[in-house]
Amino acid sequence: MVRFTKATTAWLLLTPMMTIIIGVVGYPLIKTVYYSFTAAHLASPATTDRWVGFKNYIKALGNSKFLDSIENTAYFVSVSVSAEIIIGVLVALLLNQAFKGRTLLRALLILPLALPTVVNAMMWRLIYGPDFGALNALLTQVGLLAEYQSWLGDPDLALWMVAIADIWKNFPLVALITLAALQTISKDLIEAATLDGANTWQRFWTVVFPAIVAPVSVALVLRTIEAFKVFDIIYVMTRGGPANSTKTVSFHVYQEAFAYMRIGSGASYALIVVLISALLIATYLWLIKKQGNTT
Amino acid sequence: MKKSKLLMAAALGALVTASPANAEKTQLSALFMAQAAYSEQDIENMTEAFEKANPSVDVKMEFVPYEALHDKIVLSHNASEGYDVVLFDVIWPAEFAQYGLLTDVSDKINSATKEEILEGAWTTVEYGGKYYGMPWIVDTKYLFYNEKMLKEAGISKPPVTWSELTTQAQLIKDKGIVDYPLVWSWSQSEAVICDYATFLSAMGGEFLDADGKPVFQQGGGLKALEYMVDSIKLGLTNPNSREYSEEDVRRTFSSGQAAFAVNWTYMYNLANDPKESSVAGHVGIAPAPGAEGISTASAVNGSMGLGITSKSKHKELAWKYIQHLSSKPVQEDFAKLSLPVWKSSYENPEVTKGQEELLKAAKVGLAAMYPRPTKASYQEMSSALQVAIQEALLGSKEPAEALNEAADVAADLD
CATH class of the missing domain: 3.40.190.10 (Periplasmic binding protein-like II)
Structure with missing residues (x-):
């Protein structure tokens, strides 16, 4: 019988998984990096991959439409992620209290998450409808709005409206993660703090907050990555309109690569987006680490 | 438990009996849009008639919004199982011809057919003197x-x-x-x-x-x-x-x-x-x-045509299907949401009946159709x-x- 060392066994067992990962992640990634330096065309990438060096990147960074779309994306990410974190944590705190109907509410929390993004986008498109939309009906009937409003047709509003649809769908993720963390806090700690005379606010900052900050940071990182890639909700709700006010980087990459068929330069745009995401994640991880060292 | 076992058996049985029949059939996949012109129901009915006349063919239809149609055609080009028949807009042949996405069918269209179909409709499928499909929807605003x-x-x-x-x-x-x-x-x-x-x-x-x-x-x-x-x-x-x-x-x-x-x-x-x-x-x-x-x-000019993708494995059959969909009788039967491309249909009382006003407007409109630029x-x-x-x-x-x-x-x- 052949005997392997521990390390060899580990590598042997890892091989199948590694092969799959290299196949489905590594190969496309390397190919994308390669294409980003070529003038490849979508119709026949293999015959059009003329090497152009950094030309695609230089062009991308000088493209005002692309820079606009980065700005739109940054705006979208900051609005939706911060709202998702705040609402998510507040909802988790609420659902951590004992009250009647808590189980039902906790179950309902899953609903938006379970909805496919495209369905969610269609639903909110209907809600925002300028003629028959529920939002207009609600706001006019309670007297908050004098006349029906075109929510997705106004360039100053559209990105906010899309962000709201995204917030509604994704705050439950933050809430669920936070809720799980909240349940690990020992009741004794809270009781001790109360006996020592700490008020609600003090209890939150000294006992609850340190316990949830790490899991919430994870949610923050996850949501930021996801929000930065936002595409489907935009594609369904506005297609980047009105007047490009909701055009995000992913939509720009999609247009470049698939509508204009320039996958070479599309790849360079995509990699710039990846680089920005990576920088954001690194910053977060660094912050979390710093947080861990101080507490 | 017993019930689920029974269901399993039934499902397996269905699979076994269904597969030989399917294996003999040739699969044809076609891409249409679900927006304006013919309704999904119309196209399904037209296809059903085709399948009845050609029992060995099974047409798989897919309907997408107009806005997704172009990108679908382009993206499926490099897929191993792409479409055989695609609906394409008047503004795309230049691009599709340049990148070889559609099959040149010039030799399949005879001069009699050329004569019988509206000129404006032909511009939909023609680029650089070659024909890339059959006109199917002749439309304007x-x-x-x-x-x-x-x-x-x-x-x-x-x-x-x-x-x-x-x-x-x-x-x-x-x-x-x-x-x-x-x-x-x-x-x-x-x-x-x-x-x-x-x-x-x-x-x-x-x-x-x-x-x-x-x-x-x-x-x-x-x-x-x-x-x-x-x-x-x-x-x-x-x-x-x-x-x-x-x-x-x-x-x-x-x-x-x-x-x-x-x-x-x-x-x-x-x-x-x-x-x-x-x-x-x-x-x-x-x-x-x-x-x-x-x-x-x-x-x-908002006309659209039906073409065969350059990578289709069933080009003859695809052409047969296209010919069926764009044939005069079929188009005349379904002339309520989209007018025929055939000149003589406009004289047919079956077509004009109940939509005389539309045809009167069409006579002027179709003759005045202005093209959007044809460039890749x-x-x-x-x-x-x-x-x-x-x-x-x-x-x-x-x-x-x-x-x-x-x-x-x-x-x-x-």
């Missing part, structure tokens, strides 16, 4: 009007010029008949380009000059956008038009919230259908107006123009400024 509202305002006949439309709409608004008499599909999509092209052709403009340089930013092209912007400023156009597609236009018009609308053929019978519309029976149709001293009517980089030029038009419609830029910027983008394209 018409002016629809609510007869009741016009009568109420004391207007005896629909406008024949765009300035007359403004006058009539103003009259209807002033009398308080409807808040916004006009509704259009001016969302950031190809739909707004179709309306813009209609105005541009009426006002004697051009997209590109003979050398392919953009000229839409001046003359008729500029006047076209100014007209659109003015109609919003005057409060005549429903401001929501800026986020509307063709279906939104149909809904608004059909619910009696507009006196005039510009839309494709399919709206005529749907707006006159009591199940779909509250203004059924009061819907009039006319060719889109012209401009004084320049034109008497205007129209955009059309998609990008169109995108730039869509954004420019929206910026002007939203008031963030002056029409001339917006169009100049789009022209700069278009000038850099090859």
